[in-house]
Amino acid sequence: MSIRVYSPEEQAVGEFDGGTILEQKPIGFPGEGSVVKRVGTLFYWAWFKSLHGGKLPLHPHRGFEIISYVLEGSINHQDTLGRESLVGAGGAQVMQTGRGVSHAEHFGAKVSGFQIWFEPFFGDALKRVPTYSQYEHSDFQTETISGATVKKIIGPGSPIQLVADAQMWDVTLPAGQSLPFELPSGYSMAGLVVEGDAAQWTLGADTAEVLFAHFAVADAVEAGTLQIQGGAAGSTRLILIQVPSELGYLPYNKVKVQL
Numbered sequence: 001m002s003i004r005v006y007s008p009e010e011q012a013v014g015e016f017d018g019g020t021i022l023e024q025k026p027i028g029f030p031g032e033g034s035v036v037k038r039v040g041t042l043f044y045w046a047w048f049k050s051l052h053g054g055k056l057p058l059h060p061h062r063g064f065e066i067i068s069y070v071l072e073g074s075i076n077h078q079d080t081l082g083r084e085s086l087v088g089a090g091g092a093q094v095m096q097t098g099r100g101v102s103h104a105e106h107f108g109a110k111v112s113g114f115q116i117w118f119e120p121f122f123g124d125a126l127k128r129v130p131t132y133s134q135y136e137h138s139d140f141q142t143e144t145i146s147g148a149t150v151k152k153i154i155g156p157g158s159p160i161q162l163v164a165d166a167q168m169w170d171v172t173l174p175a176g177q178s179l180p181f182e183l184p185s186g187y188s189m190a191g192l193v194v195e196g197d198a199a200q201w202t203l204g205a206d207t208a209e210v211l212f213a214h215f216a217v218a219d220a221v222e223a224g225t226l227q228i229q230g231g232a233a234g235s236t237r238l239i240l241i242q243v244p245s246e247l248g249y250l251p252y253n254k255v256k257v258q259l
Helices: 252-258
Strands: 002-006 012-016 021-027 042-050 054-061 065-072 074-079 084-088 092-096 101-107 111-118 131-135 142-145 148-154 167-173 178-183 187-195 198-203 206-211 215-220 224-230 236-244
Touching: 002 198, 002 206, 042 187, 042 236, 065 074, 065 084, 065 148, 065 167, 074 092, 074 111, 074 131, 084 092, 084 131, 111 236, 167 178, 167 224, 178 187, 178 236, 187 198, 187 206, 198 215, 198 236, 206 215, 215 224, 224 236
Parallel strands: none
Antiparallel strands: 002 215, 012 021, 021 042, 042 111, 054 101, 065 092, 065 111, 074 084, 074 101, 092 131, 142 148, 148 167, 167 236, 178 224, 187 215, 187 236, 198 206, 198 224
């Protein structure tokens, strides 16, 4: 059982469209310099922000399952499947890129959110027809548990079901409130504090303070309960992703060589 915490300085950074779109990357692409290279099926995680808006021109993807989740503002999406859509705060768009698709994005002013990549087994993924789906905030199940607001983004109870093994939550904890998550043996919880000053994570005998914009990964060698407690100064909002600690099959760059 262990909890690892990474400051923004230990994460990667990026920018697009002449710096109009800025990114903090808890998990960057290979070579971008983030300390964490991947966590099981969780391949890439970027927190994007744009004050005045910006554009990403048409570019290709294949194999990966990619979710864009919007915290505030909006994103316009266009792709070679013929889809054009606008996703707003609390909404998500999901591309299961399969054998290949290209898309472009237009970020509105004062936008903030995440683009997160999950890796299914490429030997199967590259044979699938690509798909695009969009979900509004109201499409997701939100519960109040012990005073905490818990929104399920990916996994059981959510409209988003991926091929890659992953679950995702958007959680807001009142000051000092604690919420338990049962971690199966061989699984990890990755999380980022996106609002509030800090949260305290406890797994077994290990306890760690996770500050705003810091990235944490809790690894369960054996099944255990991860307790996450909100900071004392006010409410704390976190994005949490549970995945297997190890990938469990050949990674994308090994499979492609053998195709």
